[in-house]
Amino acid sequence: MNAPQPSLNYVALKEVQGVMGDDFPLLVEVFFTDSVKLLTAIQSALDEGNTDSLRWAAHSFKGSAGNMSATALAALCHELEGLASSGTIVGGGHLMTQLVDEYERVKSALEDI
Amino acid sequence: MSHTFAMKNPFVVDELRVADGPSVPITKILIADDNNTDRLLLKAILCQQGHEVFVAKDGHEAIEVFREMQPDLVLLDVLMPNVDGFEAAEKIRQLAGEAFIPIIFLTSLQSTDALVRCLDAGGDDFLPKPYNSVVLKAKLDAFIRMGEMHRTMQRQRDLIAIHNERLLREQEIAKRVFDKVAHSGCLNADNIRYLLSPIAIFNGDVALAGVSPAGNLMVLLGDFTGHGLDAAIGAMPLAQTFYSMLEKGFSLQDILREINEKLYDVLPVDVFCCAIVADIDFSNGVMQIWNGGLPDGVLYRSFDGKSIPLTSQHIPFGIRNTAHFDDSVATFEVQPDDRLFLWSDGIQEATNNQSEMFGEERLLKIFEKNTDPEQLFDEVNEAVAEFISDEAVSDDVSIVEVKIVAPIDFHADRPDFIGSNPAGPRDWSLKYELRPQTLSNFDPLPMLLYVLRQVPYLRNFGGQIFTVLTELYTNALEHGVLQLNSSLKNSTAGFDHYYQLREQRLLHLQDGTIGIQLDYKGTGNGGRLKVTIEDSGEGFDYKNLENGLSGDVPYAGRGINLMRSICHSIEYLGSGNVVCASFVWGDS
Amino acid sequence: MSISSSLSTDGQELQINIEGRFDFNVHSSFRRAYEEPGNEVGSYIVDMTAASYLDSSALGMLLLLRDYAGGDSASITIVHCNDDIKKIFAISNFEQLFDIK
Secondary structure, rough: OOOOOOEEEHHHHHHHHHHHHHHHHHHHHHHHHHHHHHHHHHHHHHHHHOOOHHHHHHHHHHHHHOOOOOOOHOOOOHHHHHHOOOOOOOHHHHHHHHHHHHHHHHHHHHOOO | OOOOOOOOOOHHHHHHHOOOOOOOOOOOEEEEEEOOOHHHHHHHHHHHHHEEEEEEOOHHHHHHHHHOOOOOOEEEEEOOOOHHHHHHHHHHHHHHOOOOEEEEEOOOOOOOOHHHHHHHOOOOEEEOOOOOHHHHHHHHHHHHHHHHHHHHHHHHHHHHHHHHHHHHHHHHHHHHHHHHHOOOOOOOOOEEEEEOOOOOHHHEEEEEEEEEEOOOOOEEEEEEOOOOOHHHHHHHHHHHHHHHHHHHOOOOOHHHHHHHHHHHHHHHOOOOOEEEEEEEEHHHHHEEEEEEOOEEEEEEEEOOOOOEEEEOOOOOOOOOOOHHHHOOEEEEEEOOEEEEEEEEOOHHHHHHOOOOOOOHHHHHHHHHOOOOOHHHHHHHHHHHHHHHHOHHHHHOOOOOEEOOHHHHHHOOOOOOOOOOOOOOOEEEEEEEEEOOHHHHHHHHHHHHHHHHHOHHHHOOOOOHHHHHHHHHHHHHHHHHHHHOOOOHHHOHHHHHHHHHHHHHHOOOOOOEEEEEEEEEEOOOOEEEEEEEEEEEEOOOOOOHHOOOOOOOOOOOOOOHHHHHHHEEEEEOOOOOOOOEEEEEEOOO | EEEEEOOOOOEEEEEEEEEEEHHHHHHHHHHHHHOHHHHHHOOOEEEEEEEEOOOOHHHHHHHHHHOOOOOHHHHHHEEEEOOHHHHHHHHOHHHHHHHEE
């Protein structure tokens, strides 16, 4: 890995904060809860070899990651989604590891706000 | 005196103008996304933009919420468990029906194929993730504006439909009233043929015909400017005036004046009625014509096959008030087998495929080439129909033919001679003296007829009495007061001359009187009526009447024999300037 | 089918020119033409040089003008009528209401 890219696009996130106002912490909480569920779903899908569930979970996570301005996280989800779309889970494990790491970084960044 | 008033139709105009409606209500938006984070954020964005937001977690819930909350706009995530976005969109479209409900797909799908699928599935647009408030606002605003336009158009469309229906109903009612009032009178008499455009009420054509108490036939063909209700409005007072005055024995000129006055009052400034009115006295062989604004009618003369044009001399009815109304008529001598033809301008204006008009020349040619006058009516109609060939345009033709017949051959019911009071006056006398100014301007006969009508017994004899009264009065006026010599009428030139003189002398009358006296006595089952008419003229040598001499006999009309057949007695007194006719009936 | 008009410099006489068919379609423009200059106009000229056709609704419009211009005291001259139009005026005897040349 080269110079670490920022996990959050703070400019875009500012807009989200603007929209949510006092409810921003609530949004973050919901994101955390959702993300745990989705990561679990992705793991299960990989374990079962279920490309359909993998695709759906990766896609969904991609969406919320994007909305939270976690660009790198969203990109990883996108790769995973692409993998599942082509009908294989090969290489999924590796991506999953990166995904979890990135998520941790996003989580800290959000908690610091 | 023309009135202008605004027709208040509270349903149409005002509502159409208020098409923009009251201020736009807050837009109700439904969002469906299985991702909690996304859903929360999107709801916040939309609420901040001022909308009312309903949420659903999957396609199934989306459909349910749509049914219940009836949102104006729907944002659907594509990939959802339990009924995905595409399926939900389909169902929602069905439920929406005719209403304009935009469906926007939310998606982080990026391939073109996927996006095309969205539109194919009935989506109106798509919004990519991550959500961009600015883009979202722009799309929503555009769709909301479209929705408003759509709703406005629907409202206007519905109002127009209602209005049209009402218009049709009104026209039906107008037609029904019109048919009742402007009834055909005696247009169905044997010697009358007519063709009235089937859309007559809507192109303003009216044909009326009736018989006076004296047995005269009066025919009117009218053409109102305007169409539909404009024409119907005018036709009704026209027909009512025509028939009620005719039945009361009023003269042609009195009727013309009254019709004009009524129409002048009722019609708007730019609506008028072109018409020809003909008064035919079969017994005396005299026809009077008034033509205001219609193309030339034709008097076809049987003895030489010539067609005499009856040209328009006057402005149409309803344009000027009574003071400026010209009731002068043209007078013609007619004989049995002569034919009167009247038509509206529908014939001359009938147009063919090359935009040529039928015109007057073609019409006259038909008359020139004709060999059997009985066929003229049909020949004219066939020629016009052939010329037009395109049915859509042909409906505008109205034409009336009256064949002059001997009085015996004229079969039409005279008006019912009904008085209002069943008991009626039983023993009375009425004396009436008319002086020069009155003689010039006033026809006393309708008034006398009105008086006679009050006597129930005269029910059976009314027509005959009126005939005699008319004859005697006419003679007193023309021979006694105006000093016209009826033998003048024996030649065609003399005939015209006679009537011209009559008109002139009447106009400039300075001296002369006519006295009319009616004496009535009713008994149990009968009665006796004595009519005495005295004029200020020189009279005539009545003693020679007994010898059946003609010459200076004042009778222009039916002859003393006919009179004698109606009256119980008829005698001349004084210098012949007094005539006394008695009628007796029942067992008096 | 169109209507044009011109007012004399002293504002006393209005000339209205009819082009094409003088029928119901020109109803509002004909009316505007004589209503716009207002009541100061003393006399009117209706020029039919370019008019091709006239029907009964046109007669009605002329009657409206006559009414607007004072009824019996109105001064309205109708000029340059072709034969067909002259014929229509003749049948309806409108020369009793208008000065027709």
